Amino acid sequence: MLDYKDLDPRKKAFVFELDDVIYPEKDYLLQVYYLFSNFIEFTEGVPSSAELTAFFKNVYDHHGEEGIFDKAQEAFGIDEKYRENFDRLHYTAILPLKLLMFSGVLKLMQEIIIDRKQIFIITNGKPEIQLNKIRQMEWNGLEPYLKVFYAEETKLKPEPDILTYILNDNNLLRKDVMVIGTTEIDEEFAASCGADYINVADFL
Incomplete structure (x- = not known):
């Protein structure tokens, strides 16, 4: 070193x-996914925030962020109208935790x-x-x-x-x-x- x-x-x-x-950029993206998952649970009731967050993390760890909304949409039937919310969060997210x-x-x-x-x-x-x-x-x-x-x-x-x-x-x-x-x-x-x-x- x-x-x-x-x-x-x-x-x-x-x-x-x-x-x-x-x-690590992952620290930002995973918090964005967490916030979006909470929004979806609050708005639609399902899937649970924990389940969707875990899905995002698993996909990100294995495949990166490319097309990650599409994969979640396919897995959980997330309405297309929420794509805009997902994209906007990348720009405006107020993170629960500071980036270190x-x-x-x-x-x-x-x-x-x-x-x-x-x-x-x-x-x-x-x-x-x-x-x-x-x-x-x-x-x-x-x-x-x-x-x-x-x-x-x-x-x-x-x-x-x-x-x-x-x-x-x-x-x-x-x-x-x-x-x-x-x-x-x-x-x-x-x-x-x-x-x-x-x-x-x-x-x-």
Whole structure:
């Protein structure tokens, strides 16, 4: 496992994705599914919230979130009119529990700040959903030191446009930046920007 001290001390800025890099996205989605399940039980009576939540969790664990409403609809006969509620919850959910950062990433960010380096979050997700997550994250006092950018507002990663803007706006060179991610897109993004890349798994 790597520590901050293992990284190139010449780096001046660190770029993070949000989902599955700073925190596990599953923690957000499962709470959305829980809230939707409670809504369905309250509105329709069946299935029970516990049964539908367990179904969502099982499907997510084995197949991911793709088409998960359709699978629940098929299994429980959920009315199509509730699809809009399901989709809207991803944008507006007020979570029962705060989202917690990976402990290794929290430690890394704290050490970056102590060393007076910059932290940028560049996320490919839909801005409204990502903002809802960010507002419900337990940041442990890091909020004033984070600058968040939504790639969708320029071009999605791996296109380098958003990082090029950040470099120009902060008087940084490509060699000054390290990208920390978890997907092939993150890795391609770093390569397209001419920046160093490291997988977040090395800190967890």
